[in-house]
Amino acid sequence: MFNIIPQPNEIIIKSGRSGFFLTEDTTITKVPLIIDEFRDFVKKTFDIRLHREEKNENCIILTYSDGIEDDEGYRIVCEDSVIEIIAKTDCGLFYGLQTLKQMLLQSFGKIPALEINDKPMYKYRGFMIDSGRYCQSVKEIKRFVNLMAMHKLNVFHWHLTEDQGWRVEIKKYPELTKKGQKRSHTNFGFKSYEGFFTQEQIKEVVKYCHDRFIKVIPEFDIPGHTVSAIACYPYLSCFDRNLSVATHWGVKHDILCAGKESTYKFVFDVLDELMELFPDKIIHIGGDEAVKMRWKLCPNCQALMKKEGISSEDVLQNYFMSRVNRYLNEKGYTSMMWNFESEAGTELLDKNIYWNACSLERNKKLVSDELKSGRTIVNSSTFPYYFDFPHGTNSLKKVYEYNPEIDGGHILGVEASLWTEYVKTRNKADYNLFPRIAAFCETAWSQPEDKSYDRFLYSLGEYYDYLNIYHVRYATLKQANPSRLRSDVEKIVFGRRIFHWQGLHNLIDDAKVRKIAEK
Ligand code: ACM
Numbered sequence: 001m002f003n004i005i006p007q008p009n010e011i012i013i014k015s016g017r018s019g020f021f022l023t024e025d026t027t028i029t030k031v032p033l034i035i036d037e038f039r040d041f042v043k044k045t046f047d048i049r050l051h052r053e054e055k056n057e058n059c060i061i062l063t064y065s066d067g068i069e070d071d072e073g074y075r076i077v078c079e080d081s082v083i084e085i086i087a088k089t090d091c092g093l094f095y096g097l098q099t100l101k102q103m104l105l106q107s108f109g110k111i112p113a114l115e116i117n118d119k120p121m122y123k124y125r126g127f128m129i130d131s132g133r134y135c136q137s138v139k140e141i142k143r144f145v146n147l148m149a150m151h152k153l154n155v156f157h158w159h160l161t162e163d164q165g166w167r168v169e170i171k172k173y174p175e176l177t178k179k180g181q182k183r184s185h186t187n188f189g190f191k192s193y194e195g196f197f198t199q200e201q202i203k204e205v206v207k208y209c210h211d212r213f214i215k216v217i218p219e220f221d222i223p224g225h226t227v228s229a230i231a232c233y234p235y236l237s238c239f240d241r242n243l244s245v246a247t248h249w250g251v252k253h254d255i256l257c258a259g260k261e262s263t264y265k266f267v268f269d270v271l272d273e274l275m276e277l278f279p280d281k282i283i284h285i286g287g288d289e290a291v292k293m294r295w296k297l298c299p300n301c302q303a304l305m306k307k308e309g310i311s312s313e314d315v316l317q318n319y320f321m322s323r324v325n326r327y328l329n330e331k332g333y334t335s336m337m338w339n340f341e342s343e344a345g346t347e348l349l350d351k352n353i354y355w356n357a358c359s360l361e362r363n364k365k366l367v368s369d370e371l372k373s374g375r376t377i378v379n380s381s382t383f384p385y386y387f388d389f390p391h392g393t394n395s396l397k398k399v400y401e402y403n404p405e406i407d408g409g410h411i412l413g414v415e416a417s418l419w420t421e422y423v424k425t426r427n428k429a430d431y432n433l434f435p436r437i438a439a440f441c442e443t444a445w446s447q448p449e450d451k452s453y454d455r456f457l458y459s460l461g462e463y464y465d466y467l468n469i470y471h472v473r474y475a476t477l478k479q480a481n482p483s484r485l486r487s488d489v490e491k492i493v494f495g496r497r498i499f500h501w502q503g504l505h506n507l508i509d510d511a512k513v514r515k516i517a518e519k
């Protein structure tokens, strides 16, 4: 009857009762939550301006009730010209409205008598946008956030610091957004590139997210992916290196020095300002792709290891992450990190740090053991949840059919990521994200037993109609599930990245640093 994405838990059509018909006289009851977006949708789609009034005989009623158990759940009851959305919280009402939009669109405003009962599968339904490689405008970020809310996603993981650019204003370290926000050129262009968010803009985005029941987790990626910060403050690195903001993609060998107290001071100062800006009590501290090349040679890092009895540079990273974690814990915050660098083990790594498990394929056993021993884990596996990867690698079908559960316990949720080194424009981002986000959100929201790839494919036509209203430049089904040939070509095109990365540069730099260290 209705093709709603994500598929609700239960839809019961009630025969023998009259339904609802959207007309010029339809009203919607007054509630504190933001329903402008819903009213704009109705205006855009039906050219009807919903009036906000008390109940009348043809209306949409929003009702609070403790009878709905899940904080994010809702019930929709439609009969006798009235649609009632019932929820315990504003969030539940908001999700009910997202469902109602799709129904109105599909039925030209005429909804039969029915009842829908719905609640999410996972508490954490995340999406990450990389603003480090390219810095989207506030308007673009808000557009993505709104689209994510339509898919009932509720965590915005905002990747704000990168080798290629520092994107968040930190008042105590002004160079970060003077020098650190600008790279002299980019992978495929010879033009310079810059951009950052002021603290006022960050607050505006956070409020926009909160109005849509989305929590915001900022990422301050340390100790790796910090070349833009080191370019501003060379003392942050081992050997006080003079570097430029990175121009090319790839893993850099210069990272924050874990052996100097001045590094911790910088990190804690930045975190102090981030905690002021991001009140949702979780901060992502990166931890990915931190090459230990410099730490092995650095007298400061080595001295700290000796003093603390730390057996290897990998364990030194665990010490570093845990020390930062404890700083956050003292202020009532939880830390989150990528699980990337923990393959060498978790000695000294605090158990209360959440893991964004992106490298699951490589170390399923470790992640599973960690889950068993009590670590909180979000499945953000590169395959299939990195949506910067081509459809040929992470096809719509793969995304849909992927089971995110991990042996050993329950995961907190799932997260999809959009890395942007090769996704500079909004249209490219749209093409990468949609309809994969639709497949992803069914895993995040719908009950596993209600999932059906055939039903999902059948829903896509109407889903595309829905996206058209928001001017989304989605991939077609053929593009999202490419043929073998098309998929091979895509992989080759995507693979050209390796000609643009840091490899050679790293070799030269390594030689330089070895010379300094030998002196
Ligand atoms: C990552 O893919 N570097 C987290």
Ligand code: ZN
Residues within 6 Å of the ligand: 237, 238, 239, 256, 257, 258, 259, 260, 294, 295, 298, 299, 300, 301
């Ligand atoms: Zn060092």
